[in-house]
């Protein structure tokens with residue numbers, strides 16, 4: 736009984752194997768993927784860190800990464816983030832530029848924004 740019930744399963748596997756092989760060799764069919772809207776930009780600012788952040792922080796990923804950080808994020812958070820980018824991902828950012836970028840980020844995307852989103856709520 737048990738042997739008989741397993742047999743059909745085995746034969747299905749044997750038949751299926753060449754099919755998978757053919758699928759792997761088939762020409763790649765175009766795939767469509769949904770990307771998030773790419774309109775995310777760093778907030779414009781007269782601070783010197785704006786240009787530096789544009790040069791150093793959106794080379795690998797979009798500004799969305801900064802926009803999704805908590806608006807309450809204070810300087811040490813942004814400082815750790817910039818250093819993390821350098822240490823972990825080898826971001827080419829001058830040590831001297833880090834405090835300038837952090838100053839910009841905390842004042843435009845973090846805790847020191849003049850008008851924080853939801854600040855009046």
Ligand code: HEC
Nearest residue numbers: 791792794795796800801804816817820824825826827836
């Ligand atoms: C060398 C490439 C590179 C550069 C330059 C870079 N980052 Fe990143 N960043 C990454 C990678 C890789 C991740 C992780 C992506 C993931 O996990 O999906 C990341 C993630 C982030 C995140 C999301 C939170 C996190 O910890 O994963 C923030 C915020 C961020 N980066 C900010 C910055 C800022 C600010 C700068 C400029 C000071 C910067 N990045 C420059 C590569 C870079």
